Amino acid sequence: MDIQSYMTGVGRQARAASRLVAKADTATKNRALKLTADAIERDAERLLAANARDLAAAREKKLDPPLIDRLTLSKKSLAEVADGLRQIAQLPDPIGEISELKQQASGIKVGRMRVPLGVIAIIYESRPDVTADAAGLCIKAGNACILRGGSEAIHSNQAIAACVHEGLKAAGLPETAVQVIETTDRAAVGELLRMNDYVDIVVPRGGKGLIERVMRESRIPMIKHLDGVCHVYIDDKADLDKAVRVADNAKTQRLGTCNTMETLLVARGIADRVLPQLAKIYQDKGIELRGDDATRKLVPGIKAATEEDWYTEYLAAILAVRVVDGLDQAIEHIARYGSQHTDAIVTEDKARADRFLREVDSSSVIVNASTRFADGYEYGLGAEIGISTDKLHARGPVGLEGLTSLKWVVFGDGEIRT
Numbered sequence: 001m002d003i004q005s006y007m008t009g010v011g012r013q014a015r016a017a018s019r020l021v022a023k024a025d026t027a028t029k030n031r032a033l034k035l036t037a038d039a040i041e042r043d044a045e046r047l048l049a050a051n052a053r054d055l056a057a058a059r060e061k062k063l064d065p066p067l068i069d070r071l072t073l074s075k076k077s078l079a080e081v082a083d084g085l086r087q088i089a090q091l092p093d094p095i096g097e098i099s100e101l102k103q104q105a106s107g108i109k110v111g112r113m114r115v116p117l118g119v120i121a122i123i124y125e126s127r128p129d130v131t132a133d134a135a136g137l138c139i140k141a142g143n144a145c146i147l148r149g150g151s152e153a154i155h156s157n158q159a160i161a162a163c164v165h166e167g168l169k170a171a172g173l174p175e176t177a178v179q180v181i182e183t184t185d186r187a188a189v190g191e192l193l194r195m196n197d198y199v200d201i202v203v204p205r206g207g208k209g210l211i212e213r214v215m216r217e218s219r220i221p222m223i224k225h226l227d228g229v230c231h232v233y234i235d236d237k238a239d240l241d242k243a244v245r246v247a248d249n250a251k252t253q254r255l256g257t258c259n260t261m262e263t264l265l266v267a268r269g270i271a272d273r274v275l276p277q278l279a280k281i282y283q284d285k286g287i288e289l290r291g292d293d294a295t296r297k298l299v300p301g302i303k304a305a306t307e308e309d310w311y312t313e314y315l316a317a318i319l320a321v322r323v324v325d326g327l328d329q330a331i332e333h334i335a336r337y338g339s340q341h342t343d344a345i346v347t348e349d350k351a352r353a354d355r356f357l358r359e360v361d362s363s364s365v366i367v368n369a370s371t372r373f374a375d376g377y378e379y380g381l382g383a384e385i386g387i388s389t390d391k392l393h394a395r396g397p398v399g400l401e402g403l404t405s406l407k408w409v410v411f412g413d414g415e416i417r418t
Contacts, residue, residue: 001183001185003183003185003187003188003191004191006182006183006188007181007188007191007192007195008191008195008198010146010179010181011119011146011195011197011198011199012198013176013179014119014144014145014146014176014177014179014198014199015118015119015144015198016174016176017144017173017174017176017177018116018118018119018143018144018177020173020174020177021116021139021142021143021144021173021174021177022095022115022116022118022142022143023142024142024173026093026095028171028172028173029089029093029139029140029142029171029173030089030140031167031170031171032139032167032168032170032171032173033085033086033088033089033136033139033140033167034085034086034089034167035166035167035170035171036085036132036135036136036163036164036166036167036168037081037082037083037085037086037089037167038082038167039162039163039166039167040078040081040082040085040132040160040163041078041079041082043159043162043163044075044078046159047073047078047156047159047160047163048073048074048075048078050155050156050158050159051071051072051073051128051155051156051159053155054071054128054152054153054154054155054156055068055071055072057152058071058152061152063152065256066255066256066315066316067125067126067152067256069254069255069256070125070126070127070256070257071126071127071128071152071153071156073128073129073156077129080129080377081129081132081133081160084132084133084136084377084383085132085136085383087377087383088136088137088140088383088400089140091140091381091400093140094114094141094400094401094404095114095115095116095141095142095404096113096114096115097113097114098111098112098113098114098409099111099112099114100112101411106415106417107412107413107415108410108411108412108415109410109411109412110408110409110410111408111409111410111411112406112407112408112409113406113407113408113409114401114404114405114406115142115404115405115406115407116141116142116143116403116404116405117141117143117200117201117403117404117405118143118144118200118201119143119144119145119146119198119199119200119201120134120138120143120144120145120146120199120200120201120202120203120385120403121145121146121147121148121192121195121199121201121202121203121220122134122145122146122147122148122202122203122204122205122385122386123148123189123192123202123203123204123205123206123210123214124147124148124149124150124204124205124206125149125150125152125153125205125206125207125210126150126152126153126206127153127205128149128153128156128157128160130147130149130205131147131149131156131157131160131161131164131180132160132163132164132383133376133383133384133385134147134203134383134385135147135161135164135178136383137383137384137385137399137400137403138177138178138385138403139168139173139177139178140400141400141403141404142404143403144176144177144178144179145177145178145179146179146181146192146199147161147178147179147180147181148180148181148188148189148192149180149181150206151184154184157180158180158182161178161180164178165178189213190217193214193217193218193219193220194217194219195220196219196220199220200220200221201220201221201222201223202214202218202220202221202222202223203222203223203224203385203386203398204222204224204386205385205386208226208227208313211224211225211226212226221393222390223385223386223388223390223393223394223398223402224386224388224389224390225258225339225340225341225363225386225387225388225389225390226339226389227258227313227339227341228257228258228259228260228262228313228339228341228342228387229262229263229311229312229313229337229338229339229341230250230258230259230260230261230262230263230338230339230341230342230343230344230371230374231261231262231263231264231265231330231333231334231338231343231344231371232246232247232250232261232264232265232343232344232345232346232370232371233265233266233267233324233327233330233334233343233344233345233346233356234247234264234265234266234267234270234274234346235267235270235326235327235330235345235346235347235349235352236267236268236269236270236326237347237348237349237352238267238270238274238346238347238348239346239348240270240273240274242346242368243270243274243346244274244277244278244281246344246346246368246369246370247261247264247274247278247346248278248281248282249370249372250344250370250371250372251264251282251287251319252281252282252285252287253370253372254372255314255315255316255317256315256316257315257372258313258341258387259341259342259364259371259372259373259374259375259387260315260371260372261319261344261370261371262312262313262314262319262320263309263310263319263320263321263322263333263337264278264319264320264321264322265321265322265323265324265330265333265334266295266321266322266323266324267323267324267325267326267327267330268294268323268324268325268326269326271294271295271298271323272298275295275298275299275321275323276298276299279298279299279302282319285317286317287317287318287319288302288303288317288318288319289302289303289318289319289321290302290303290304290305290306290309290318290319290320290321291303291304291305291320291321291322292304292305292321292322292323294322294323295321295322295323298323299321302321305320305321305322310322310333310336310337311337313339327345327352327355327356330345330356331355331356331359331360334360334362335360335361338360338362339389340361340362340363340389341362341363341364341374341387341389342362342363342364342365342366342371342374343356343360343362343364343365343366343371344365344366344367344368344369344370344371345366345367345368346367346368347367347368353367353368362389363387363388363389363395363396364396364397374387374396374397375387375397376397376398376399379396379397379399381397381399381400383399384397384398384399385398385399385402385403386398388402
């Protein structure tokens with residue numbers, strides 16, 4: 001395959017399709033999403049068979065367990081994918097919405113209209129559910145998308161894409177509005193990152209190596225996050241049962257996700273009551289603890305945490321634990337070592353909760369709940385195209401609004417400038 005010619009063709013088709021999707025009405029876009037959801041449910045066995053091929057190859061290559069976990073589809077996860085598409089269909093269509101319309105002294109009215117971004121390229125690893133989520137969000141927001149999944153999920157991604165194409169075609173939209181790159185050649189990624197004539201935004205969803213490569217090579221604006229070094233801080237004004245429940249779930253509900261807690265911070269005043277209890281829960285679930293000196297005195301036998309541990313996104317059964325003097329030191333620790341992704345406080349003190357919300361500079365800041373809630377599905381976005389820790393354009397889980405832009409619109413009645 002001539003990779004450059006192939007990718008140029010994909011880009012041209014995406015640009016042409018984007019103009020058609022941008023002008024599609026809400027009912028047409030919703031119909032495409034609902035028909036895609038129906039096809040995914042109908043073809044669940046076919047999708048699971050394709051996924052089984054990918055899983056067999058992944059195990060033969062001895063890929064890491066967290067990667068295999070993200071690669072795995074099930075009847076339940078496919079039902080969630082279909083439900084996510086239907087949720088997107090039920091959401092208000094942002095395209096064409098006019099806001100901030102104000103009368104000016106000259107007589108004109110000035111406002112802002114929400115419009116599609118155009119063509120969005122998503123580069124992702126392992127997770128075939130992203131194929132459906134990304135396609136659904138892009139369609140509803142009036143965009144075309146180019147999807148480049150990891151080679152380990154090629155059969156799963158193509159099988160899901162076939163369902164998307166069926167939905168698009170039945171709704172009267174171009175199948176080329178959603179294109180899954182057919183080659184696993186890594187050179188295709190390099191070409192994609194140089195296609196600024198055809199691609200408006202790149203969204204890398206994957207490991208640190210992928211995101212660093214995109215940051216290094218891309219000529220196109222990005223929506224990204226580099227690390228998910230997420231914290232839970234248990235304040236000395238916390239409800240003990242809440243603290244244990246939240247800190248347990250934040251780490252053990254699923255290990256290989258970017259919103260999983262990687263560092264637990266505990267106020268000194270409550271540490272002797274909460275840490276031994278949590279340590280037993282973690283150790284019973286196979287979590288390796290690495291702690292500072294104060295933690296190791298309360299939980300004998302665990303490894304000593306190094307400076308590097310505080311910076312690390314493990315995506316594995318490892319947790320760093322530190323005892324801090326209080327809220328100020330917890331906020332300082334998060335500012336120094338965190339990745340501005342998701343951080344939570346457990347406290348019954350409203351003033352401290354408010355300070356945490358104001359002073360922790362992360363894309364999601366949570367009070368008395370697990371960091372695992374930080375995703376588009378749980379935030380009511382239907383799904384997400386990724387998490388952004390950037391401060392421009394979009395931040396946090398990126399749903400429909402994050403895939404749009406605003407343009408100025410002016411209404412007059414013959415006014416002229418003097």
